Amino acid sequence: MTYGEKNTAITGIGQSEVSRGSDKSALELTVDAALGAIRDAGLTRADIDGIATWPGADNNTSGFSPVGVAQIQDALRLKLNWYGAGGEVPGQYGAVFNAIGAISAGLARNVLIYRTMYEATARKTSFANSLVKGGERQAGIFLWYAPYYNYAAALQQSLMFNLYVHKSGIRPEQVGQIAVNQRRNASLNPAAVYRTPITIEDYLNSRMIATPLRLFDCDVPIDGSTAIIVSRMDVARDGPNVPIRIEAIGSSMQYRNSWVQLDALDTQAQPKVAEMMWSRTDLKPKDVDIAQLYDGFSFHTINWLENFGFCERYGAKDFIEGGTRIALEGELPINTGGGALSAGRLHAYGAVHEACTQLWGRGGDRQVKKPLNVCATSTAGGPLAGAMLLVKD
Amino acid sequence: MASTASGTAPPPRSLPVVDKDSQTFWTAGEQGELKIYRCQDCAYYIHPPVRFCPQCESRRVEPEAVSGKGHVVSFSINHQQWVPGLPVPYVLALVGIAEQDDVRLVTNIMNCPPEEVSFGMPVKVYFEQVEDLWVPLFEPDSEGAPRP
Numbered sequence: 376m377t378y379g380e381k382n383t384a385i386t387g388i389g390q391s392e393v394s395r396g397s398d399k400s401a402l403e404l405t406v407d408a409a410l411g412a413i414r415d416a417g418l419t420r421a422d423i424d425g426i427a428t429w430p431g432a433d434n435n436t437s438g439f440s441p442v443g444v445a446q447i448q449d450a451l452r453l454k455l456n457w458y459g460a461g462g463e464v465p466g467q468y469g470a471v472f473n474a475i476g477a478i479s480a481g482l483a484r485n486v487l488i489y490r491t492m493y494e495a496t497a498r499k500t501s502f503a504n505s506l507v508k509g510g511e512r513q514a515g516i517f518l519w520y521a522p523y524y525n526y527a528a529a530l531q532q533s534l535m536f537n538l539y540v541h542k543s544g545i546r547p548e549q550v551g552q553i554a555v556n557q558r559r560n561a562s563l564n565p566a567a568v569y570r571t572p573i574t575i576e577d578y579l580n581s582r583m584i585a586t587p588l589r590l591f592d593c594d595v596p597i598d599g600s601t602a603i604i605v606s607r608m609d610v611a612r613d614g615p616n617v618p619i620r621i622e623a624i625g626s627s628m629q630y631r632n633s634w635v636q637l638d639a640l641d642t643q644a645q646p647k648v649a650e651m652m653w654s655r656t657d658l659k660p661k662d663v664d665i666a667q668l669y670d671g672f673s674f675h676t677i678n679w680l681e682n683f684g685f686c687e688r689y690g691a692k693d694f695i696e697g698g699t700r701i702a703l704e705g706e707l708p709i710n711t712g713g714g715a716l717s718a719g720r721l722h723a724y725g726a727v728h729e730a731c732t733q734l735w736g737r738g739g740d741r742q743v744k745k746p747l748n749v750c751a752t753s754t755a756g757g758p759l760a761g762a763m764l765l766v767k768d
Numbered sequence: 769m770a771s772t773a774s775g776t777a778p779p780p781r782s783l784p785v786v787d788k789d790s791q792t793f794w795t796a797g798e799q800g801e802l803k804i805y806r807c808q809d810c811a812y813y814i815h816p817p818v819r820f821c822p823q824c825e826s827r828r829v830e831p832e833a834v835s836g837k838g839h840v841v842s843f844s845i846n847h848q849q850w851v852p853g854l855p856v857p858y859v860l861a862l863v864g865i866a867e868q869d870d871v872r873l874v875t876n877i878m879n880c881p882p883e884e885v886s887f888g889m890p891v892k893v894y895f896e897q898v899e900d901l902w903v904p905l906f907e908p909d910s911e912g913a914p915r916p
């Protein structure tokens with residue numbers, strides 16, 4: 376069996392400025408990120424023959440996904456053999472998995488993948504929240520939540536996190552290590568939006584949003600864009616950067632894919648996705664040097680630590696106790712750039728960007744000192760999950 | 769919304785789009801009944817409602833009234849005032865119906881101080897009419913036994 380992802384690699388990364396309110400349009404931020412990634416890969420616009428993104432233009436003013444394939448293709452006047460966008464995939468990394476499929480099918484050699492968010496500006500103008508729209512009846516995946524004052528993902532996903540707290544016995548001062556560690560990492564990352572270190576006391580004093588989530592457990596809406604280039608392996612080896620191979624992916628949907636009926640409520644849909652990823656590689660959790668784990672909320676990160684097998688079920692509380700294991704100097708540094716909690720909600724592509732930054736040794740003050748070859752990275756929560764194992768060639 | 773200290777009227781509840789399968793769920797409360805689709809061949813409850821039984825592949829599926837009793841599978845006490853006038857705190861919850869573990873309903877736990885809501889707590893349904901729909905809500909069931 377030949378796994379398609381093993382014939383692909385990340386060859387370049389780019390990121391716009393990330394802010395709590397940009398002077399640029401969402402499209403220009405996307406251009407900044409895309410040109411940065413193309414240049415970093417040693418390519419030109421003419422070399423890009425595919426585009427993938429998640430979830431694609433949402434055609435509203437929420438800022439959640441303001442730039443679709445069509446806009447960036449036209450702005451850069453790209454000539455494509457293949458393109459694709461869609462939200463009904465294994466979380467944000469579904470765009471990467473689609474690109475792997477396209478490359479494997481011979482449809483593309485260098486795929487531009489991007490994720491743009493413009494929520495900081497959107498929230499200053501027309502946008503109140505994402506899950507309830509006044510004056511109209513609710514359709515879609517949150518329909519069954521409609522009458523119950525479910526205004527935000529923070530509340531809705533707390534139904535999973537609170538059950539996890541109940542079953543695992545994790546304490547707030549243990550949960551808070553995620554936010555404290557990531558702010559410390561962000562203090563060393565010039566591109567992060569929040570850089571002032573916080574203490575466990577600051578965390579415990581931050582206001583309760585919806586039990587068990589405190590403010591510092593929640594990621595930060597930003598304006599910004601991240602882009603990566605995923606290339607066919609033979610093309611990748613011609614580039615200026617050491618290719619970062621996509622060693623294995625997890626893309627499964629083995630549970631009931633529902634925000635209500637999900638049959639793995641406290642672990643979320645992550646265990647079988649992680650299991651699939653490990654089934655496609657000879658590498659083991661002990662071989663992982665760093666991890667960039669989804670942190671839309673800090674509990675996602677805690678869940679991924681267990682579900683990737685870095686610690687046992689309900690053992691994350693002991694693993695993160697005191698914060699030393701997950702720190703830059705620790706045995707498993709995680710979310711080394713500050714993550715979405717402190718660097719900003721770049722929605723899993725910030726994590727891929729940071730993974731490559733570290734593997735290529737470009738981390739500056741936050742560079743992990745030990746030799747780095749393998750990074751595990753993950754995305755999404757609830758019934759959605761996607762995982763990738765990245766290995767320096 | 770009950771169990772708030774502010775005394776102000778809560779904002780109106782949002783309502784779902786109703787289709788031919790979910791119509792019964794959102795309207796049976798007019799008769800005081802909670803109705804869930806059930807396979808007429810193997811008795812399995814099917815929710816969200818669709819006329820296909822994933823257990824035996826039967827297409828003979830009809831809405832049936834259930835007891836309206838259940839237990840709290842999970843919950844969160846919301847403290848954030850997401851919109852002006854929203855009385856906080858309040859409880860968003862998932863309730864499992866007594867008849868079958870894998871039928872979960874989203875709801876608010878009402879008529880109970882938020883800090884007294886607990887995992888496995890026995891609850892029973894009642895309904896609140898909003899426009900043309902009857903929204904199922906749950907409150908403590910003093911006659912029920914908690915789930916471990």
Ligand SMILES: [Zn+2]
Pocket residue numbers: 807808809810811812821822823824825826
């Ligand atoms: Zn049946």
